[in-house]
Amino acid sequence: MSISEIDFQQCRFCSDISQAVGESPIGTAGYYDYWLVTELPQPWSEAALEQNKLLKPYLEKIKFLIYKKGIKLRPLAIAPDPEYSQPGYTRVLFYRRPQYLFTCYQQAEYLIPDADLGNLVSALLIEPEKLIDFNQYQQNNTHQYDLLICTHGNIDVACSRYGYPLYQNWRKQANSQLRVWRCSHFGGHRFAPTAISLPDGRYWGHLIPEALSLITKQQGNLNDIKSYYRGWAGLEKWAQIAEREIWLHHGWDWCNYLKAGEVLEADKNKEWATVRIHYSSANGEDNGIYDAKIESIKELTTAGDSGSPPSMDVVKQYKATIL
Incomplete structure (x- = not known):
């Protein structure tokens, strides 16, 4: 629902509902080359x-x-x-x-x-x-990160309501290693404020200002990525869920590993899948594979879009088990 169609005093924002029901953002990143x-x-x-x-x-x-x-x-x-x-x-x-x-x-x-x-x-x-x-x-880009924050309220008002204040906060912290941009819609407005970090290609959602250090400096409690991490764009949905679990298992140095993934088998009803993640350290000395089983553990009723009333969706929540 666009900004012009919303009564802000009556509006229920999809991102508020998503957080209230405890929806995990993992597995919602786009998959791009x-x-x-x-x-x-x-x-x-x-x-x-x-x-x-x-x-x-x-x-x-x-x-x-x-x-x-x-x-x-x-x-x-x-x-x-x-x-x-x-x-x-x-x-x-x-x-x-x-x-x-x-x-x-x-x-x-x-x-x-x-x-x-x-x-x-x-x-x-x-x-x-x-x-x-x-x-x-061609420009000599020396920035370590470009952060793209969705503020595109004409797609869903949650992105302007929550994305723009986050943009203002993070834009003030930009420096020679970090640029911060207002960005058009890239999906997942119920996780607003949501952002993409490039060139690493990671999607983030339900963000707070303090998450900046987690994303750009790899500092803080590693378990916090469960709240913010939507997935890595180098993998499709099932593998994104497994990759987060591997990251938590492997530690912060996982960010510097080369990786790729494949789905070995998936249930047509989206109840489960098995995936394989190939990995290698930058010098090639540590390499191998992780196999993982992804399983649906529950369903949640969340918001598809903001509105008065909002549209509602039923979504599955998953857990990953490293095999």
Whole structure:
């Protein structure tokens, strides 16, 4: 439900209901091999990228890659920032899965004249032989993290209600190693405030300001990730659930391990699955596999969307057992 349709005094926010019933956010991250993140001035419509006149001629190609070719690509919009942005130019962040086992997406960043945005996007996605034409616009990204916080209230008001205050808090803490952006919708508004950290590709939800150190400095009680961690975009849903359990078992150094996953078997009713996670330390000295069984343990009635009244959904909750 959009902002214009909501009576805020009567509204029940989906994220409040999700937290009240104790819903776990794990297993709700997207699963992608590529990310295309472009600056786009606000306000954003529900289909934010479609309002970009420079990008619009290429959207059909992007949709063809996603829906016809099955390319795991996630386009997103970020709001220009007075410190990061430059009038007349558009910043483009492009991430790709570098190999089968990996820990972070390979990143490329461009600050492109507005008129050349569509041509760059075409080169990144369709005509890589033309990327050489844009070398002069490539940026030396020395930031360890780009945090994208959803504030896209035209999708669900919970994202603006809770996402924007978190953005304001974290934006004040940005530094040479950390940039913080307002981002368009990427799913999971019932976990607002929700964010993606790149280039590691981790999704986070039900966030509080204090979680910043957990995400960017890997400091604090490791068990706290149970409350905030939605999953790693390098794995699909079942493997995301197992990967969190392995992280808790393995410790903080798991963040630096190369990994990949596969589903060995899954119940058609989504009651259980068995998965395998392949892993290796950066130097290759510690490597192997984890097998895990994922099982449904209960169902919860939670909110699908904010509203007065909100729409309600029944969702399964799972546990992972390392075998």
